[in-house]
Amino acid sequence: MKQENISQNIKKLNQIIDWFENQEDLDVELGLKKVKEAMELIKQTKERLKKTENEFEEIKKDFSKK
């Protein structure tokens, strides 16, 4: 999966959630595919968020030294 930024990932996740909520006939294969996609997006987003948070903490530390 292509690496997107957090905002784009959140947008895609919301689209998947909307898809589930509006589904009348459950297509198991497609549902499963969407679940896998969503899980991957969640994993990526968590990692990116963690990385961003770490970078932010570093910046805060640098600031407090000045």
Next chain:
Amino acid sequence: MKENKSYLRQTLEKNTFSVSAYLDILNTLLSSCKTKVAGEVSELKKASSGHVYFSLKDKKDGSVLNCVIWSSVYKFCGVELKEGVEIKVFGFADIYKQNGRITFKCSSIELMGEGELKKQYEELKRKLEKEGLFDESRKKEIPLLPCNIGIITSKEGAVINDFLNNLGQYGFKIKLVDSRVEGIEAVKDLLRAIKTLKGEKLDCLVIMRGGGSLESFLAFNNETLIKEVAKLSIPVIVAIGHDKDVPLLALSADKMVSTPTAAANLLNESWHRLEWEIKEKENAIFSFLSSFFESIKLLEYKVKEVLPKIIESRIDNLRMIIANAESVVNHNNPERNLALGYSIARKSGKVIKSIKGIEKEDIIDLEIMDGIINTKVNETRKYKSKH
């Protein structure tokens, strides 16, 4: 001195002189006895050469002294000689060898008596006015930030000290020419001083003296002096004060002030203004810098304190969104439902959501967690209470 006198007396007593030699001795002695003599003008004769011959008469006893004033001296003495006028002459006596007559050679003349002085003052004032010497249009402005200043005044007295004490510390370069400013010889001195300063590179010339009576201002009502000053290419400040009548030199000057302090202040003026403007600009720069640093401090505060809080709150928000998405996805995950024991029934590949359209003996597929069961419908029972 005593020795010299006695030597002279002995020489005169011991020797016999020719008339010419004797007169030479007398003339030598007389020329060293310069003095002032006052009297009334009579027998006035103006020669075509310009030399003026007249007698000075003692009003009390009628004594007469023959006088001459050479044209070169008369031209700039500033006095119009007329019979009956009372004057004071400065000079020395001389014996004319051809006829033995004594003649007083005048090196300068001054009018005496308030009435005559006033009359000549008014006459000259009218003349100069007519010639346009007092016109505002011909007056020169004091240059901005003057630096090289010529001064004509007496080195003695408080005037020069008053002036220098009041002159600001702006790097003025002063060229002072000492001159008598009062009395019978002042005009000559003043004219000589102007001539000296003409060769100097000056921004401005200041002519100064203390106050006094109309008589003591005589030099500054001299036509030659006034015209010489008017010819100068640099602006002239005249600070000579006045009694009732303003000296004519002051009227013709580019700037007239009453005291040396006022003259110094006039020269300081544009420097003061510059100093004030620099101070203003300095304040503006400091105020700009201080507000700039204030805004930097504010920006720093925002970056250090406010931004982290915004970012932290955004991160928390994102975490909640992700957690929510995770929960929704898990809830909808078919694998999870199948693992819980749920199955999906399909007839001809279409998901069965109702018993409507399902008949006995229909073949259906049941999808469970680990495979598909292909089965035949034995019976259908519709729930009474549901749907």
